[in-house]
Amino acid sequence: xxxxxxxxxxxxxxxxxxxxxxxxxxxxxxxxxxxxxxxxxxxxxxxxxxxxxxxxxxxxxxxxxxxxxxxxxxxxxxxxxxxxxxxxxxxxxxxxxxxxxxxxxxxxxxxxxxxxxxxxxxxxxxxxxxxxxxxxxxxxxxxxxxxxxxxxxxxxxxxxxxxxxxxxxxxxxxxxxxxxxxxxxxxxxxxxxxxxxxxxxxxxxxxxxxxxxxxxxxxxxxxxxxxxxxxxxxxxxxxxxxxxxxxxxxxxxxxxxxxxxxxxxxxxxxxxxxxxxxxxxxxxxxxxxxxxxxxxxxxxxxxxxxxxxxxxxxxxxxxxxxxxxxxxxxxxxxxxxxxxxxxxxxxxxxxxxxxxxxxxxxxxxxxxxxxxxxxxxxxxxxxxxx
Amino acid sequence: xxxxxxxxxxxxxxxxxxxxxxxxxxxxxxxxxxxxxxxxxxxxxxxxxxxxxxxxxxxxxxxxxxxxxxxxxxxxxxxxxxxxxxxxxxxxxxxxxxxxxxxxxxxxxxxxxxxxxxxxxxxxxxxxxxxxxxxxxxxxxxxxxxxxxxxxxxxxxxxxxxxxxxxxxxxxxxxxxxxxxxxxxxxxxxxxxxxxxxxxxxxxxxxxxxxxxxxxxxxxxxxxxxxxxxxxxxxxxxxxxxxxxxxxxxxxxxxxxxxxxxxxxxxxxxxxxxxxxxxxxxxxxxxxxxxxxxxxxxxxxxxxxxxxxxxxxxxxxxxxxxxxxxxxxxxxxxxxxxxxxxxxxxxxxxxxxxxxxxxxxxxxxxxxxxxxxxxxxxxxxxxxxx
Numbered sequence: 001x002x003x004x005x006x007x008x009x010x011x012x013x014x015x016x017x018x019x020x021x022x023x024x025x026x027x028x029x030x031x032x033x034x035x036x037x038x039x040x041x042x043x044x045x046x047x048x049x050x051x052x053x054x055x056x057x058x059x060x061x062x063x064x065x066x067x068x069x070x071x072x073x074x075x076x077x078x079x080x081x082x083x084x085x086x087x088x089x090x091x092x093x094x095x096x097x098x099x100x101x102x103x104x105x106x107x108x109x110x111x112x113x114x115x116x117x118x119x120x121x122x123x124x125x126x127x128x129x130x131x132x133x134x135x136x137x138x139x140x141x142x143x144x145x146x147x148x149x150x151x152x153x154x155x156x157x158x159x160x161x162x163x164x165x166x167x168x169x170x171x172x173x174x175x176x177x178x179x180x181x182x183x184x185x186x187x188x189x190x191x192x193x194x195x196x197x198x199x200x201x202x203x204x205x206x207x208x209x210x211x212x213x214x215x216x217x218x219x220x221x222x223x224x225x226x227x228x229x230x231x232x233x234x235x236x237x238x239x240x241x242x243x244x245x246x247x248x249x250x251x252x253x254x255x256x257x258x259x260x261x262x263x264x265x266x267x268x269x270x271x272x273x274x275x276x277x278x279x280x281x282x283x284x285x286x287x288x289x290x291x292x293x294x295x296x297x298x299x300x301x302x303x304x305x306x307x308x309x310x311x312x313x314x315x316x317x318x319x320x321x322x323x324x325x326x327x328x329x330x331x332x333x334x335x336x337x338x339x340x341x342x343x344x345x346x347x348x349x350x351x352x353x354x355x356x357x358x359x360x361x362x363x364x365x366x367x368x369x370x371x372x373x374x375x376x377x378x379x380x381x382x383x384x385x386x
Numbered sequence: 387x388x389x390x391x392x393x394x395x396x397x398x399x400x401x402x403x404x405x406x407x408x409x410x411x412x413x414x415x416x417x418x419x420x421x422x423x424x425x426x427x428x429x430x431x432x433x434x435x436x437x438x439x440x441x442x443x444x445x446x447x448x449x450x451x452x453x454x455x456x457x458x459x460x461x462x463x464x465x466x467x468x469x470x471x472x473x474x475x476x477x478x479x480x481x482x483x484x485x486x487x488x489x490x491x492x493x494x495x496x497x498x499x500x501x502x503x504x505x506x507x508x509x510x511x512x513x514x515x516x517x518x519x520x521x522x523x524x525x526x527x528x529x530x531x532x533x534x535x536x537x538x539x540x541x542x543x544x545x546x547x548x549x550x551x552x553x554x555x556x557x558x559x560x561x562x563x564x565x566x567x568x569x570x571x572x573x574x575x576x577x578x579x580x581x582x583x584x585x586x587x588x589x590x591x592x593x594x595x596x597x598x599x600x601x602x603x604x605x606x607x608x609x610x611x612x613x614x615x616x617x618x619x620x621x622x623x624x625x626x627x628x629x630x631x632x633x634x635x636x637x638x639x640x641x642x643x644x645x646x647x648x649x650x651x652x653x654x655x656x657x658x659x660x661x662x663x664x665x666x667x668x669x670x671x672x673x674x675x676x677x678x679x680x681x682x683x684x685x686x687x688x689x690x691x692x693x694x695x696x697x698x699x700x701x702x703x704x705x706x707x708x709x710x711x712x713x714x715x716x717x718x719x720x721x722x723x724x725x726x727x728x729x730x731x732x733x734x735x736x737x738x739x740x741x742x743x744x745x746x747x748x749x750x751x752x753x754x755x756x757x758x759x760x761x762x763x764x765x766x767x768x769x770x771x772x
Binding site for chain 1: 410433440441442445446447449451452453455456460461464465466467469471481483484487488490517519520521524627629630633634645646649760763764
């Protein structure tokens with residue numbers, strides 16, 4: 001592993017329905033926390049890459065990266081927004097990595113923020129659906145629960161996956177979220193709760209879905225030289241890979257496999273020089289329970305089709321062989337879409353610093369983060385290590 | 387000048403009200419043209435950085451970079467959208483530069499696309515205003531013509547600039563646009579036409595404004611090694627600088643000076659190792675005539691406050707000492723907002739290849755492009771050379 005780019009600071013707000021917070025207070029709070037955590041001054045920052053899916057639709061604000069610099073007194077440092085639907089945060093981290101690796105900048109902010117609850121729920125669903133193929137999916141009325149329901153139904157048909165196994169993922173993520181003070185939901189649930197919750201798009205039920213959340217997360221990346229100057233415990237970006245998949249489901253040979261996840265993780269593993277077996281724990285993109293099931297298969301933690309059994313056997317629980325979504329995941333921690341990919345990195349860093357409290361994975365060596373846009377149109381995978 | 391990253395291919399669609407073209411056909415056409423121009427195969431491309439301001443609001447489509455890869459058969463190569471309001475295209479080029487410079491990728495696409503005419507005009511104005519400060523400007527009803535009208539009025543008060551001088555900028559850009567087959571408007575106009583056109587936001591009149599356009603542009607960037615392999619006449623990115631300014635006008639010490647432009651160009655000149663006097667010609671961000679006036683001052687082509695006289699004396703005409711907006715600029719070539727910054731680079735490359743036809747600047751050595759987001763919240767400046 002090359003030690004070239006490190007995370008030297010992290011910050012994250014409470015995730016949830018934050019009626020008392022505006023878009024602006026969210027990024028200011030998470031940014032200030034990250035700067036304090038890194039022990040740097042604002043002026044040490046060279047640039048910002050801000051992940052956000054849909055400020056234009058949610059709060060009538062595009063040009064958000066400029067606004068963020070203005071309101072955090074970082075003018076005239078350059079800033080741009082990165083958008084790849086719900087993978088915007090992961091792609092912002094990838095951009096920040098390239099910016100440092102290029103030598104253009106030494107210390108950069110990768111941030112993610114979304115304010116989703118200041119609009120009508122119907123509008124939120126409509127805005128989120130613009131991450132799908134507008135002409136072939138969204139315009140026809142297909143929503144994201146419906147798209148993932150088709151994946152789930154197919155996975156059941158192909159591999160015998162059960163609704164109980166999917167429910168187990170939600171239960172496990174709520175178990176973890178209960179241990180995370182920043183989580184949207186800190187409440188344990190049971191398989192019966194999930195199975196008896198309202199049907200959203202059969203077989204997906206309310207408690208198979210991640211919530212609509214507000215929140216922001218920030219990580220500060222630095223070159224090896226600056227990391228050593230500012231930081232006693234840098235966490236290195238050991239590997240990173242990004243990939244694109246067909247944006248619409250109907251164009252895929254196998255809708256149970258997210259080709260973008262397979263390809264992005266292949267590149268990340270190759271760069272880090274490790275195999276999936278060496279990953280200590282991972283944050284994966286569980287926008288729906290079926291998404292986590294596909295992710296653990298596509299990332300190589302188990303064979304395709306074996307995910308249901310793998311989950312049922314407790315392998316992905318905090319005490320299992322490969323704990324998944326120790327933060328609570330999108331399901332329980334919450335899913336402010338543009339912030340999610342960055343929040344995953346915050347959890348990875350906490351695990352590698354051994355600062356994850358009651359959800360700590362003992363001896364975490366390599367932590368993987370996996371962020372998906374749409375139903376698999378984009379995937380971003382990062383691997384971190386001490 | 388370091389020869390590290392080069393433009394090896396360019397493509398651009400017709401700009402205008404393109405009722406027969408969809409968002410998808412626009413980026414496919416410009417991309418295919420750029421690939422053909424570069425003489426490469428699709429498979430030689432490693433990644434895409436797509437500039438787009440507001441696909442979510444204009445056409446109900448976020449996640450556009452993924453869509454672009456899908457519809458140009460570039461899967462599974464990674465892609466992300468870059469947004470910085472009307473500077474999205476310039477920032478996409480900056481991202482592509484960093485991606486190549488970092489060594490992560492060898493050959494990358496920087497594209498820009500916007501489909502603006504498929505919605506009601508009132509909605510277009512509303513969507514564009516989300517590039518301003520939502521809480522302090524847009525929500526109060528201030529539109530972009532109104533913001534630039536305040537800048538124009540102040541420039542007149544401070545520096546004695548006249549409406550005739552501003553009109554001269556529109557006349558000059560239409561003179562150039564008439565020579566550009568891709569331009570939205572290919573029609574000469576007179577100062578009287580401008581002065582007698584409808585008032586939009588006093589002193590800005592209809593013919594002081596750039597139009598609402600559809601269009602796409604693509605440039606292909608490559609590492610020095612790949613550029614030499616694929617290309618006989620690479621055009622080098624000699625210098626680049628990005629900067630952020632206060633997003634809202636009221637926070638600026640001097641609204642006639644775009645601090646972001648001053649800072650971005652300072653960095654670009656420093657990297658290229660040249661002074662403004664060495665620039666042969668430039669594409670600047672003339673969303674309104676007053677914006678071009680501020681730009682030529684802030685970029686150092688003339689002193690602050692002298693822009694009106696400089697224009698009146700013909701210094702910025704095709705035959706002048708520093709021809710500005712040989713393409714016709716945003717005013718006549720058109721302004722599909724996310725595409726503009728990339729289209730500027732297409733013109734720079736044409737000039738440096740001596741392929742600009744009747745609008746060719748003889749012996750062009752350094753060509754500068756200048757792209758602004760909002761009323762100056764973002765600025766991106768690139769300098770190209772042979």
